[in-house]
Amino acid sequence: MFMSQTFRRIHLPVAPKCNIQCNYCSRKFDCMNENRSGVTSKVLTPSQALYYLEQALAIYPDITVVGITGPGDPFANPDETMETLRLVRAKYPEMLLCVATNGLELLPYIDELAQLQVSHVTITINSIDPKIGEEIYSWVRYNKKMYRNVDAAKLLIKNQLESLKRLKTLGINTRVNVIIIPEVNDTHVIAVASKVAELGTDILNYVPFFNTKEIVFENLKEPSAEMVQEIRDATSRLLPQMKCSARCQADAIGILSEINTDAMTQKLAPAALPKKAVECQPYIAVSSTEGVMINQHLGEAERFLIFGMNETGKCILIGARKAPRAGGGEQRWKELAKTLKDCCTILVSGAGNSPKKVLNSHGIEVLVLEGVIKEIVSGIFSGQDLKELINRSPLYSSGSSCNGTGKKCG
Ligand code: SF4
Known part of the structure; x- marks a missing residue:
């Protein structure tokens, strides 16, 4: 089960860099795959993140979920991400842990995620066809090499699908986010849903493309509510879907779609850090x-x-x-x-x-x-x-x- 609508959760912003460029993302802000648009989270070291979590628990003792969702990609910053998860696990053995990623560099870390009892992993998969993928991604950087065009999309898709398989082999709950982008992948997302359902994905979350300035897709329209609903209806028999497409931010605290309180925002101010x-x-x-x-x-x-x-x-x-x-x-x-x-x-x-x-x-x-x-x-x-x-x-x-x-x- 994915828990953000019912459980109080906190996101720890320890991962600043990204390893791909999605054409719907402006890197001035947090990763658009999981986070609220137009928000820039502060970046913490793993020990600052642990301290921040302690402060948050003093205000919200009912926090039961700790997630890492950015502000870049968690596995473009694997040292910081894994170290934070280890520190949290060592101190809070009962805490539910989750991560959200584009999936490019997830695979080598899945076994340790399982050892750390990370229970939920989200991967954003917008295409399973490299021809469509090359329209969505400008580049992918992998093992210190830049990939572009169809090669970039091919590599990303391969790593995403292999990661999904491995996660399911190890019994980790998986969610797939799909950004619906009109004229780019709106007629393709059904194929994405079928593929990820076949690989055992637990839940699907459609996220409507959000238009903002200074992105490659700035001239594209956002999908209408009807388009999103039609896609949901067409794929509802394949696998369970999240009903809410609200997004949060990489340093969010609360129930999904709640905005951080002033008290918590102050805890993130440089002077308040440990x-x-x-x-x-x-x-x-x-x-x-x-x-x-x-x-x-x-x-x-x-x-x-x-x-x-x-x-x-x-x-x-x-x-x-x-x-x-x-x-x-x-x-x-x-x-x-x-x-x-x-x-x-x-x-x-x-x-x-x-x-x-x-x-x-x-x-x-x-x-x-x-x-x-x-x-x-x-x-x-x-x-x-x-x-x-x-x-x-x-x-x-x-x-x-x-x-x-x-x-x-x-
Ligand atoms: S993975 Fe996230 S941070 Fe990276 S380019 Fe895509 S939306 Fe932006």
């Missing part, structure tokens, strides 16, 4: 070769510098802690989690996936970036927008996060 992620984890650990720059890979660190804040709000060095010896696989990272159990975040210049998973499961965020320690640590403590810190640190890596051989993280 000076420390949680009370019992007041410190930030840093991996550095000389103590000035964040410039060392997690797996190479022999010691971590520990920073905190004094009473006047100034960032201070608390001390240094020895890292567990290299080797020992997962055990090494469990020991590190113990050593740094009072740290909310570790700042490193690189990290492999397996240590990140272990540390996240102990409620510790791993941020991969390079820059001057004092600037970045102070920025995080003072609740600065991560985007500003990233812009100041050109070497920030929000994506693959590890270009090493993997040996460092053994």
Whole structure:
């Protein structure tokens, strides 16, 4: 069952980038596939998102669903998305988790989504015919390569359908969103509905195309209510459909179509974001070769510098802690989690996936970036927008996060 109409949910806006360009989307705003048009959500780090969730739960203790829907695509930002899901799962074992994606880069993460008991995944599929798809998408970026025209659509459709199959194999509830775009896919959506029904999709959601300025489709008309109803009627026997096409935003809180309250909007203001992620984890650990720059890979660190804040709000060095010896696989990272159990975040210049998973499961965020320690640590403590810190640190890596051989993280 898809729950947004009955359960109180919160969206955590941790995924700024996108890996495709839909011709109905202006990237000035949140992803149009799932979110309310014309809204721009702030972007949070995973630990800020966890803090934001804690604040939201204090106001709305009945939040039972946590979702990641953007503001870009969750799996164009897989590190941030997966880390947030792990942190939320570690702290709130009962919470229902969901994600919404264009499906291009979902497949490699589905097994871990199942392990994390992510119960609901939405994929937006507007076409199963590459000839129609090439009219809808300007480009697709995959494995660092740009695809255009029919090749782009072919790749996207293939990955979407494979992901759907895998999700169903693992028993995850799936919703397919289809944007109805007159003169482009309005006569094709029935074929899309048949295909996704055949693959076991649990529910279908038609979303009428919303026209806005500065998009490739700005001269297209929005579909009439009659067109949407006719399409719904023609496909109602194939699979269940959502009756409501209301959309929310990437940092939404509430029941579907509710707008964020002022109280919650204030919680997202930079000044309100965490000076420390949680009370019992007041410190930030840093991996550095000389103590000035964040410039060392997690797996190479022999010691971590520990920073905190004094009473006047100034960032201070608390001390240094020895890292567990290299080797020992997962055990090494469990020991590190113990050593740094009072740290909310570790700042490193690189990290492999397996240590990140272990540390996240102990409620510790791993941020991969390079820059001057004092600037970045102070920025995080003072609740600065991560985007500003990233812009100041050109070497920030929000994506693959590890270009090493993997040996460092053994
Ligand atoms: S997937 Fe979402 S964010 Fe990306 S281009 Fe399409 S609508 Fe925009």
